[in-house]
Amino acid sequence: MGKWKRRAFISAGILAGGAVIVGVAIRPGNRASKVKNIIGNDEDAVFNVWLKISPDNTVTAIIPHAEMGQGVHTSLAMMLAEELDADWSLVKFEEAPAHKQYANYTLIDGFIIGEKKIPSLLQGTLDGAFLALTKKMDFQITGGSASVRFTGVKGMQLAGAATKSMLKEAAAKEWNVNVDEIKTEKSILSHPGTNRSAKYAEFAHAAAKLSMPGKPKLKAITEYTLMGTSPSRFDLPVKVDGSAKYGIDAAPPGLKYATVKASPVFGAKLKTADTSVAEGMQGVQKIVVLENAVAVIADGYWQAKQALAKINIEFESTENDQINQKSIFDTYGSILDEVAEGKNRKKDYKSGDIETAYSNANKLIEAEYKVPYLAHATMEPMNCTIWFREGKCDVWTGSQNPLGFRGAVAETLKINDDQVFIHNQFLGGGFGRRAENDVSIQAAMIAKDVNYPVKLIWSREEDIRQDVYREATISRFKAALDINGMPTAYSNQYLIKHHPAEASQIPYEINNKSVYYADGKTHIPWGNWRSVDHTVHGFTTESFIDELAHASGKDGYEFRQSLLQNNPAYLKVLDLAAEKANWNSELPKNWGRGIALQKSFGTIVAEVAEVEIIDNEIKVHRVVCAADPGFAVHPDGFIAQIESGVIYGLTAALYGEINIENGAVVQSNFHDYQILRMSETPKIETYIINSGTAIGGGGEPGTPPIAPAVANAIFNAIGVRVRELPLKKADLKQKEVIG
Amino acid sequence: MISIKINGQIKELDVDPSTPLLWVVRENIELTGSKFGCGLGLCGACTMHMDGVPIRSCITPIAAVGDKEITTIEGIGNLNDGLHPVQQAWIDEQVPQCGYCQSGQIMTAIALLKSNASPSDEEIDKAMNGNICRCGTYGRIKKGIKKASELAIINNLKISENG
């Protein structure tokens, strides 16, 4: 263990275990002092990078995450205020600037290391490596439900508690009393014995000079007074009167507008572009020809778009021009055939003796599942505003990873990182898309030779066709049932593994398991899509488990129950969803109920869907969700995110499909990439279990269980097992005999 | 020169008459509360009122406005000058998530409540179906509309352009 690592470990010693990764957290006179100039006036005493107490006794939480609509600014500020015993009406927030001091080391800890336990002997080394790695990668990312889980617990709560203890210590010194007798409430310090009291601000400076306590004590859940309530979110007022500024609303002086068309076949280069007509069009400033795209800069977006349409563009042909959806699935099928023969496969996880179990089986069940590519289609199309002049560059955009964007723009413009200034704006939806820096790089390329600011706006068509996509894939299953209908063996082979690593695991007790995967490389770019690999495995594994239930003559809920007897946390969530959904109550003809269960990003969610099949149409009437996020900091906000996740997942389950033809994306706008609308929205009920385990995410976990819950409900209604998404393609008239 | 009446003011503009109202309002008049979502009239993010009737400003050429009065979200109300009952209801029900679609949702909701002070679930579905919310806030939007309808009835207000 190198010396610097050790020192960092001690300095951030508020954390047990992976403390080095905190990095940005608390180190008075060191890291804090570096950021002092950026966030504080001289008046303010900066304790650390996470919070600030001003002379007027307001507490400002400095929040290193962008607001995508999860209410993270409010939740994180609540976590800080709770431990600090701050007066909530005097708490404000600021979004941290894109500065290295805010790099989200704690996120990397949770996201890359995941839930894995690291042997204590290795911790220093590993964490040191991660610190170096993440510094290099310039991570400051909002995604993976990271904000509350990691920044909240490891940053905000600890910072609040540490600060409170320093304030108490400072007051105790001044008043010459025992520190344990000092009370804190609503941003006031008091000593009842001597009848003295003072505002936090009065002791802020004295406290800042004290060293950070080694291990500030966090409150027990039962002591919370603010966490677990749902105060009005900070971000609401500006979102109802049109004043919230999104990336697309940036308006630096002298602004011009650009739009772009890139090669529809990913990776193809531009061959020729006839710009003669466009050049003479009204309002056109400049036509920029890039390696794989053409952009027009004009006085307005509309003019740029009109001119772009008049440019005849030809792209080079590539080896991918013949690729279409069918050929991709055919290739995937043959890869999986090889995997079945033991070729080119990678082990995911394995236990027991699968072959023996298969040969002793009473019944064998096999099934193949297929899911399509998916686009993000954030409500706000991709955009980025760049103003590059005199060697420095201002960037206005809504980013889930502002530091990463900064590095990318700097590299594109060949200037230093510290000459790039990211003005992070509200995000009109993220879902993983706004962690990708492609648009900021393209905008920088377009604006690099002009000295006025340029706002690049993608048309919706470009947004759908130049996305990074959730993969299309195939997943094959086989399982053995014994004489009692209980599963004794389970195997699964699928293509493409990204993360989280545990997404392909099932919580059910089956003794013999064997899961392999293979790579399935195509030229279609991949990206994180709300809940990532869980969206695939949630559907495939939870549908297949349902098949096993029916093959053994049991109902989907009871079957899962019987396999979760040693997994009480999951069982509790499953039971609650079933109970609230009145699982055993009668339904009308052609109605069905389906259940599914998935833990993702630290939160266990079970969903029960109630559907009706009318001719060939699926109507989802009701969805009951039970969720255990450990603790819901802002329950109303958590529920809103679960609802959002359900609808995002339901849109994908019913309609979501990006197809490839001649190497390019077929879909282009909301008429052929359909989004769920109000009249199709089911009644959603969400029930929270605060089990007290580590805090889980809210943004992602609602999404994975909805597709299988609906598919299982369809089977329950009419006996048709749908094994391919989207469900709109399913022929629901044909009955099928299972087993 | 084209002149339009927007949020009670007259604006003289030198723009191509075929330019959609949305881009004129966002770029020339610099009111950015109305949003671009699809450009094809499919999502409702750009909804404004023309003489009180909700329109898709992304497919309405500025030339088609004539002397009709345009109202955008900025003309509805704000925290400083007073919120419209629909905006207040949106805050009370914590409706917005990313918020990007909400200007359009609110404009459509106000138009609905003006013509129907207490709409049923089906009437709300029908009126709001052209407005996409990618964050899936539909359930809360519905609650917000009902809340606004109650607020207006309790306070004996008739829902109008500006509360």
Ligand code: FES
């Ligand atoms: S932007 Fe006008 S309807 Fe979508």
Ligand code: FES
């Ligand atoms: S709140 Fe995000 S699109 Fe509606």
